[in-house]
Amino acid sequence: MKRKLQLLTKSSLGVMSAVGVALSGTLSAQVNIIPLPNHVEEVANDKFEITKETAIRYDTKLRNEAELLAAAIEKATGHKPALYDERLRIMLHSQIYLDLDDKPAEGVSPESYTLISSKHGIGITGAGAAGAFYGSQSLLQLIPLEGEFSIPGVKIKDTPRFGWRGMHLDVGRHMFAPKDIKKFIDQLAVHKLNTMHWHLTEDQGWRIEIKKYPKLTEIGGFRASTPPYGNRTGSDGKRYGGFYTQEQIKDIVAYAQKRHITIVPEIDMPGHMAAAITAYPELGNTDIPNYNPKVYGLWGVHPYILAPKEETFKWIDDVLTELCELFPSTYIHIGGDEAPKGQWKQSPFAQSVMKREGLKNEHDLQSYFIGRLEKMLDAKGRKLIGWDEIREGGLSPKATMMLWRGWDHAIASVNEGHDVVMAPGSHTYFDHYQNDKAIELAKGVEYECIGGHRTLSSVYSFDPMPKQFKGTEKAKHILGCQAQLWSEYLKTWDKVEYQAFPRVAALAECAWTQTENKNYDQFFVRLQPMLARYKKAGINYFDPNTEGKVEAKEGAKVSSSLQPHGGHLPVCIYDEAKGTYFWSNSPPKENDHITLELAQAVKAGKVHVSTGGLVKGKIADRLKDGILQVSTDGKDWKKIADFEDGEAMGNLSDGTKFIRVLVTGAQTSWLIVQDFDIK
Ligand code: ACM
Numbered sequence: 001m002k003r004k005l006q007l008l009t010k011s012s013l014g015v016m017s018a019v020g021v022a023l024s025g026t027l028s029a030q031v032n033i034i035p036l037p038n039h040v041e042e043v044a045n046d047k048f049e050i051t052k053e054t055a056i057r058y059d060t061k062l063r064n065e066a067e068l069l070a071a072a073i074e075k076a077t078g079h080k081p082a083l084y085d086e087r088l089r090i091m092l093h094s095q096i097y098l099d100l101d102d103k104p105a106e107g108v109s110p111e112s113y114t115l116i117s118s119k120h121g122i123g124i125t126g127a128g129a130a131g132a133f134y135g136s137q138s139l140l141q142l143i144p145l146e147g148e149f150s151i152p153g154v155k156i157k158d159t160p161r162f163g164w165r166g167m168h169l170d171v172g173r174h175m176f177a178p179k180d181i182k183k184f185i186d187q188l189a190v191h192k193l194n195t196m197h198w199h200l201t202e203d204q205g206w207r208i209e210i211k212k213y214p215k216l217t218e219i220g221g222f223r224a225s226t227p228p229y230g231n232r233t234g235s236d237g238k239r240y241g242g243f244y245t246q247e248q249i250k251d252i253v254a255y256a257q258k259r260h261i262t263i264v265p266e267i268d269m270p271g272h273m274a275a276a277i278t279a280y281p282e283l284g285n286t287d288i289p290n291y292n293p294k295v296y297g298l299w300g301v302h303p304y305i306l307a308p309k310e311e312t313f314k315w316i317d318d319v320l321t322e323l324c325e326l327f328p329s330t331y332i333h334i335g336g337d338e339a340p341k342g343q344w345k346q347s348p349f350a351q352s353v354m355k356r357e358g359l360k361n362e363h364d365l366q367s368y369f370i371g372r373l374e375k376m377l378d379a380k381g382r383k384l385i386g387w388d389e390i391r392e393g394g395l396s397p398k399a400t401m402m403l404w405r406g407w408d409h410a411i412a413s414v415n416e417g418h419d420v421v422m423a424p425g426s427h428t429y430f431d432h433y434q435n436d437k438a439i440e441l442a443k444g445v446e447y448e449c450i451g452g453h454r455t456l457s458s459v460y461s462f463d464p465m466p467k468q469f470k471g472t473e474k475a476k477h478i479l480g481c482q483a484q485l486w487s488e489y490l491k492t493w494d495k496v497e498y499q500a501f502p503r504v505a506a507l508a509e510c511a512w513t514q515t516e517n518k519n520y521d522q523f524f525v526r527l528q529p530m531l532a533r534y535k536k537a538g539i540n541y542f543d544p545n546t547e548g549k550v551e552a553k554e555g556a557k558v559s560s561s562l563q564p565h566g567g568h569l570p571v572c573i574y575d576e577a578k579g580t581y582f583w584s585n586s587p588p589k590e591n592d593h594i595t596l597e598l599a600q601a602v603k604a605g606k607v608h609v610s611t612g613g614l615v616k617g618k619i620a621d622r623l624k625d626g627i628l629q630v631s632t633d634g635k636d637w638k639k640i641a642d643f644e645d646g647e648a649m650g651n652l653s654d655g656t657k658f659i660r661v662l663v664t665g666a667q668t669s670w671l672i673v674q675d676f677d678i679k
């Protein structure tokens with residue numbers, strides 16, 4: 001790793017003395033912390049052993065952090081350290097000291113910490129409780145996954161690059177169990193992320209109990225159907241829904257708070273409101289033709305938008321009152337994205353409000369709307385944040401913008417004096433494919449994503465700070481960054497994890513680590529033990545070591561002279577996924593083939609190959625003229641069956657290593673080949 005390691009002064013590190021400082025340019029294999037701390041020194045020939053004797057001494061104000069650390073050490077080592085309040089002044093032979101800096105220097109972030117490990121013990125000093133917690137997270141990543149629990153000698157002095165380090169989670173399209181959300185929060189903490197943006201309402205479902213308006217969840221919490229994977233305009237005909245009770249929300253908020261994570265709730269307004277408008281139709285533009293709101297069972301942007309009526313504003317105020325009681329965060333996200341203006345154009349009432357307020361168009365009406373929300377939040381002592389559309393028609397004075405579209409919105413807003421959180425679709429939408437779409441879809445239809453291609457390395461390359469603000473006064477307006485998990489194509493918690501991890505690790509480094517300390521190749525090395533930690537934590541992560549690779553089962557290889565249609569790769573004729581198949585993207589000609597090379601020659605048996613599949617309800621794309629052949633060496637081929645009605649079954653003799661479908665006559669339709677079934 002090419003980066004300057006800064007020599008730390010003794011005084012900045014507290015009481016421990018340096019035992020020879022290794023200033024090699026490369027961190028050893030043992031220091032694999034993600035996000036990479038901003039100053040690390042390794043101390044040669046020194047280490048601390050975590051044993052049954054190891055105990056935690058803690059500053060009285062850090063009881064919570066000490067308890068969390070003890071529980072995590074127990075998980076990692078099987079031994080739970082005893083806890084001692086520092087006021088007890090007990091002599092400890094093997095100690096981890098969790099300390100709080102009583103007088104942090106001015107301007108030092110309370111998320112800063114130092115961590116020193118040596119044979120004498122481990123000292124973590126937080127500039128605030130959050131810093132002590134982050135020091136603990138770094139320590140936990142220094143505990144080897146197996147073998148002796150020895151911590152290398154290190155001196156770390158660390159502080160985050162940005163104060164807003166977030167992950168968003170949409171529970172409107174699909175919702176997830178509280179236990180899974182807690183598991184997610186645990187991982188955000190591991191990655192030193194401090195914000196969970198909880199997208200709680202959508203056209204497809206309202207997910208937060210509001211006591212004053214029970215129909216929001218009784219009616220708005222449920223939709224009649226959902227598009228299945230692989231059929232975006234289809235319907236599974238199954239009622240879907242649910243919501244989080246206020247008790248569940250309080251529990252999750254408290255859980256997050258203990259882990260220094262602020263949950264920023266989002267009520268998406270004035271668009272994305274079909275579920276609420278279905279529950280309380282009077283909230284919408286009732287004076288338009290064919291007014292008939294419903295909770296949507298399809299994805300996309302839908303027309304239902306709140307009406308700018310006083311009774312609607314009263315409803316919003318009531319909802320925000322209950323929201324603020326549940327969520328202590330300074331910021332409240334009011335959405336503001338993708339609000340189609342068609343219904344306001346059609347509504348005589350909305351037009352009359354525009355006239356009354358002297359607004360020249362519907363964008364100005366949106367600004368007026370957002371301005372009203374800002375006043376409500378102001379009165380409740382909170383700050384408004386919204387998606388970048390809240391700039392349309394002018395951004396209300398104190399509003400903070402969350403950028404998801406073009407960076408020009410961020411630059412213009414900062415130039416106007418607004419704060420911005422960077423969440424651009426160009427780098428941080430984790431509902432995009434992280435591998436080639438074709439490769440993902442070859443694994444099965446449930447790997448479908450909304451689109452896009454966002455590799456781990458491209459996430460890592462994200463720099464939230466627009467170039468023109470680097471090193472300027474305006475940089476402070478870029479609060480930080482976050483990544484998005486929109487859940488249209490995240491039907492299960494497993495899929496959420498698959499899309500999130502390990503891209504969360506790359507995001508964390510973008511948010512925490514200074515640009516000059518970042519290096520993708522080195523990150524990728526540090527990521528390997530993190531993947532093992534994910535595995536241990538039961539996380540269904542995407543393995544970036546497999547990026548760009550598709551594997552046939554049992555070490556076999558598949559080749560074809562035909563090009564695949566979409567994700568229907570040749571390998572699908574012999575992969576682990578059920579229901580996948582090869583599909584050519586053009587009609588086959590004579591001598592086209594699809595060939596399976598097994599890793600081991602077979603003993604005598606049978607092979608059955610079926611071609612064609614259901615396309616729009618009818619069997620299509622069968623092989624018309626073709627034969628099934630086998631070979632021991634891939635050179636000399638022997639016919640074992642003809643295809644009849646798209647099917648062939650043949651006997652395999654001892655020693656067969658190659659099996660292929662050979663096309664013997666051109667056809668006009670494309671070709672689907674199902675699994676090679678060997679018995
Ligand atoms: C968004 O993706 N509609 C913020």
